[in-house]
Amino acid sequence: xxxxxxxxxxxxxxxxxxxxxxxxxxxxxxxxxxxxxxxxxxxxxxxxxxxxxxxxxxxxxxxxxxxxxxxxxxxxxxxxxxxxxxxxxxxxxxxxxxxxxxxxxxxxxxxxxxxxxxxxxxxxxxxxxxxxxxxxxxxxxxxxxxxxxxxxxxxxxxxxxxxxxxxxxxxxxxxxxxxxxxxxxxxxx
Amino acid sequence: xxxxxxxxxxxxxxxxxxxxxxxxxxxxxxxxxxxxxxxxxxxxxxxxxxxxxxxxxxxxxxxxxxxxxxxxxxxxxxxxxxxxxxxxxxxxxxxxxxxxxxxxxxxxxxxxxxxxxxxxxxxxxxxxxxxxxxxxxxxxxxxxxxxxxxxxxxxxxxxxxxxxxxxxxxxxxxxxxxxxxxxxxxxxxxxxxxxxxxxxxxxxxxxxxxxxxxxxxxxxxxxxxxxxxxxxxxxxxxxxxxxxxxxxxxxxxxxxxxxxxxxxxxxxxxxxxxxxxxxxxxxxxxxxxxxxxxxxxxxxxxxxxxxxxxxxxxxxxxxxxxxxxxxxxxxxxxxxxxxxxxxxxxxxxxxxxxxxxxxxxxxxxxxxxxxxxxxxxxxxxxxxxxxxxxxxxxxxxxxxxxxxxxxxxxxxxxxxxxxxxxxxxxxxxxxxxxxxxxxxxxxxxxxxxxxxxxxxxxxxxxxxxxxxxxxxxxxxxxxxxxxxxxxxxxxxxxxxxxxxxxxxxxxxxxxxxxxxxxxxxxxxxxxxxxxxxxxxxxxxxx
Ligand code: SF4
Numbered sequence: 001x002x003x004x005x006x007x008x009x010x011x012x013x014x015x016x017x018x019x020x021x022x023x024x025x026x027x028x029x030x031x032x033x034x035x036x037x038x039x040x041x042x043x044x045x046x047x048x049x050x051x052x053x054x055x056x057x058x059x060x061x062x063x064x065x066x067x068x069x070x071x072x073x074x075x076x077x078x079x080x081x082x083x084x085x086x087x088x089x090x091x092x093x094x095x096x097x098x099x100x101x102x103x104x105x106x107x108x109x110x111x112x113x114x115x116x117x118x119x120x121x122x123x124x125x126x127x128x129x130x131x132x133x134x135x136x137x138x139x140x141x142x143x144x145x146x147x148x149x150x151x152x153x154x155x156x157x158x159x160x161x162x163x164x165x166x167x168x169x170x171x172x173x174x175x176x177x178x179x180x181x182x183x184x185x186x187x188x189x
Numbered sequence: 190x191x192x193x194x195x196x197x198x199x200x201x202x203x204x205x206x207x208x209x210x211x212x213x214x215x216x217x218x219x220x221x222x223x224x225x226x227x228x229x230x231x232x233x234x235x236x237x238x239x240x241x242x243x244x245x246x247x248x249x250x251x252x253x254x255x256x257x258x259x260x261x262x263x264x265x266x267x268x269x270x271x272x273x274x275x276x277x278x279x280x281x282x283x284x285x286x287x288x289x290x291x292x293x294x295x296x297x298x299x300x301x302x303x304x305x306x307x308x309x310x311x312x313x314x315x316x317x318x319x320x321x322x323x324x325x326x327x328x329x330x331x332x333x334x335x336x337x338x339x340x341x342x343x344x345x346x347x348x349x350x351x352x353x354x355x356x357x358x359x360x361x362x363x364x365x366x367x368x369x370x371x372x373x374x375x376x377x378x379x380x381x382x383x384x385x386x387x388x389x390x391x392x393x394x395x396x397x398x399x400x401x402x403x404x405x406x407x408x409x410x411x412x413x414x415x416x417x418x419x420x421x422x423x424x425x426x427x428x429x430x431x432x433x434x435x436x437x438x439x440x441x442x443x444x445x446x447x448x449x450x451x452x453x454x455x456x457x458x459x460x461x462x463x464x465x466x467x468x469x470x471x472x473x474x475x476x477x478x479x480x481x482x483x484x485x486x487x488x489x490x491x492x493x494x495x496x497x498x499x500x501x502x503x504x505x506x507x508x509x510x511x512x513x514x515x516x517x518x519x520x521x522x523x524x525x526x527x528x529x530x531x532x533x534x535x536x537x538x539x540x541x542x543x544x545x546x547x548x549x550x551x552x553x554x555x556x557x558x559x560x561x562x563x564x565x566x567x568x569x570x571x572x573x574x575x576x577x578x579x580x581x582x583x584x585x586x587x588x589x590x591x592x593x594x595x596x597x598x599x600x601x602x603x604x605x606x607x608x609x610x611x612x613x614x615x616x617x618x619x620x621x622x623x624x625x626x627x628x629x630x631x632x633x634x635x636x637x638x639x640x641x642x643x644x645x646x647x648x649x650x651x652x653x654x655x656x657x658x659x660x661x662x663x664x665x666x667x668x669x670x671x672x673x674x675x676x677x678x679x680x681x682x683x684x685x686x687x688x689x690x691x692x693x694x695x696x697x698x699x700x701x702x703x704x705x706x707x708x709x710x711x712x713x714x715x716x717x718x719x720x721x722x723x724x725x726x727x728x729x730x731x
Contacts, residue, residue, distance in 0.1 A: 047382075048380060050386070050387045050408070050409050050726075050727075051386070051409055051431070051434070051726075051727040052431055052434040052515055052516065052727070054386075055434060055435070055478070055515065056514070056515060058493075058497070059497060059501070059514075062493065062494055062497035062498075062501075063494045063497065063498060064497065064498070064501050077381075077382040089409070090409060090411055090727075092407075092408065092409055092410055092411060093317070093336070093338055093339065094315075094316065094317055094343075094407050094408050094410065095379065095387065095408045095409065096338050096339070096340060097339065097340050097341060097342050097343075098342075098379060098380060098408070100340055101342070102380055124427060124428070124431065125411040125412065125413070125416070127416055127419075128411050128412035128413075128415065128416050129324055129329075129331040129336065129412050129415060130316070130324070130410050130411060130412045131411055131412065132338055137338065138338065138340065148516055149514075149515050149516065151514065
């Protein structure tokens with residue numbers, strides 16, 4: 001997809017601006033570009049599929065939509081082998097500590113995509129006594145994909161947005177992400 | 190020959206009777222176990238199949254409604270038992286008679302706080318042990334301060350509690366042991382690729398062999414039943430598509446039928462045809478997904494791709510008509526949402542031609558494989574009697590020879606007009622469960638082929654008032670969902686909201702029976718055995 005075809009280019013540009021605010025060393029910048037090119041074309045998901053959206057995610061992995069075409073290759077079932085967490089489905093109170101643990105076990109650098117209305121905001125079950133109203137209450141989320149369930153194309157689009165985000169990051173020297181994460185969890189403790 | 194009613198009143202003079210969709214008996218708790226035993230052991234028509242237990246909060250008292258059925262005669266009966274008070278609600282357990290009551294009573298305890306005396310394992314089923322309150326009670330405090338999102342982990346306990354009645358009538362609290370201290374216990378799930386959802390199993394092993402399995406549910410308990418109590422009837426419909434998302438059509442069909450029953454609405458003929466065809470399409474797509482994931486679990490990754498290939502064809506057909514791939518929202522009270530797509534019939538006919546060929550391909554490619562055969566034959570066997578005791582319906586029950594198909598037992602929609610065979614096998618092993626599903630795909634195609642050319646012209650739905658109110662009363666309806674008998678219970682007090690809405694899912698009983706099905710087998714066969722039962726966890730947890 002072309003750059004103009006993506007929506008929400010503004011937040012990406014804002015991110016780039018923030019990252020470059022301190023200025024970048026030329027050599028480091030070049031290395032960054034090379035590494036990020038590689039990283040962004042090989043991001044393997046950990047499917048944290050709890051319900052209906054998980055089945056749609058299986059369709060994304062199957063032959064018709066085939067996420068392997070874009071570098072997502074295979075889903076991993078161990079957090080140690082995955083690059084990002086694909087949260088597909090409702091997260092309820094009982095599951096929340098487990099989601100947090102799996103997130104903690106992912107190796108750096110790590111990302112989270114919230115797929116489906118449930119993961120984004122609690123969706124149809126937002127008013128329930130046992131549903132977490134959006135996983136951003138417990139985890140920092142990089143990309144939100146709305147829909148109930150989102151079409152496979154929408155999921156692919158969300159995942160490609162993540163790739164773009166990875167591409168502009170400062171891999172060396174850039175500690176921005178980590179700082180942000182620490183800030184996120186500071187007030188959760 | 191005495192009728193059931195006469196027999197019961199001879200046995201228990203205090204029993205009172207009512208006519209609620211069949212006979213309903215009310216007995217005091219003190220007599221309940223005696224009645225249950227008599228019904229269970231009745232010589233002519235033993236009520237051996239416990240369909241469900243509905244927990245209730247009637248305001249003054251709490252209680253349960255038990256739905257029973259005799260597999261020999263097909264007689265049905267419901268029993269209403271109330272607790273003495275709200276403060277310390279207690280009922281006698283019937284888990285010693287019906288195996289399935291074990292989980293049902295735990296569910297009622299979890300949601301209503303009713304303690305079952307003599308139940309072997311009085312733990313919560315869905316919520317955490319440190320959860321405060323019982324959510325389905327009307328006086329439950331749902332504020333987030335009482336139950337915040339807890340991010341610390343639950344402790345794993347190896348003991349449980351049980352309230353045992355002594356011969357002198359005193360009730361003593363005991364602590365039965367689930368796992369001995371020197372048992373080797375492993376934990377599987379809830380985040381595990383092969384448990385088919387977020388099921389958690391604690392499993393003790395003796396070498397390679399399974400000694401005991403203790404399933405934990407609730408990792409996707411969304412509180413649907415509680416939420417429904419504050420939604421109008423048309424609003425509650427959308428939850429059904431998200432319970433067992435692989436039986437979305439059938440589940441919604443059940444709820445619509447239950448409401449239509451209550452309102453005494455007859456839906457147009459055309460809508461009946463469309464509903465029946467869609468139910469069968471849904472069943473095919475679910476069995477295809479079963480095939481793909483089950484083979485994947487056994488190590489045949491390519492099968493997943495094949496299964497999804499045909500499933501996409503079904504989804505395309507449904508998408509054209511309904512506009513969605515998974516949450517269809519197509520049935521509505523009084524009919525269906527809108528008319529079918531012009532290509533609907535043509536595409537289905539094409540699909541019906543292709544599918545049998547593809548099935549042959551599947552068999553050539555997987556079923557006949559030596560390794561697959563070796564992993565399926567004679568493993569995880571369960572007998573017909575035990576299936577009934579566990580209320581294991583659907584293809585899993587039919588694989589053991591229990592003719593439990595709701596489409597035959599209590600025909601609804603057009604199932605009494607079409608010809609089809611109830612696929613039965615007797616082995617009760619993994620292979621039988623697998624083959625029943627494969628053969629059911631063919632039967633579904635047979636049903637569709639009989640209907641597809643004869644869809645009558647006419648409207649697709651009855652005109653309904655914008656605000657739907659049900660008269661006072663209770664209704665229970667069942668349909669055959671992709672994995673067994675799916676029931677809906679509604680109790681109305683004349684409002685536009687249900688007073689109580691309960692979904693009775695087939696999957697819960699499949700998980701409850703997992704211990705018995707897999708015990709004594711190898712740990713490596715646990716995944717195959719569980720996969721062959723084909724449960725969907727959000728359906729269980731609701
Ligand atoms: S967003 Fe919709 S489809 Fe996805 S998990 Fe939630 S209810 Fe299911």
